[in-house]
Amino acid sequence: QVQLVESGGGSVQAGGSLRLSCTASGSTASYSMGWFRQAPGKEREGVAGIRWTSYTSYADSVKGRFTISKDSAKNTIYLQMNSLRPEDTGMYYCAAEPRTNLLLSAIPQYKNRGQGTQVTVSS
DSSP states (O other), rough: OOEEEEEEEEEEETOOOOEEEEEEEEEETEEEEEEEETTSSSOOOOEEOOOTOOEEETTTTTTTTTEEEEGGGEEEEEEEEEEEEEEGGGEEEEEEEEOOOOOGGGGGGGGGOOOOEEEEEEO
């Protein structure tokens, strides 16, 4: 089990950028990690994920705009979000699961999750 702490959310106008960070309390060397989001009245949605092999996966809605990366030495993953749209608004959560295949739809069910950070994009 690892504890996850997110940071970097905020409010921006459409077209702006934000970078989210997620730091784990311990090594995530064999983990799949990722981000999911939830907007009011909507289901949780896996946004991006990265496996310990550095393989990445993105939801179609964010491809070309969001980039997930990791710094293994810092036990931290990042989500760089560019060209933000109002529909990207929501609470963003970091999640991690050891030794699992990377499947975006499974990220919201990962056992290790952070408290979330709010992202608000205004038009």
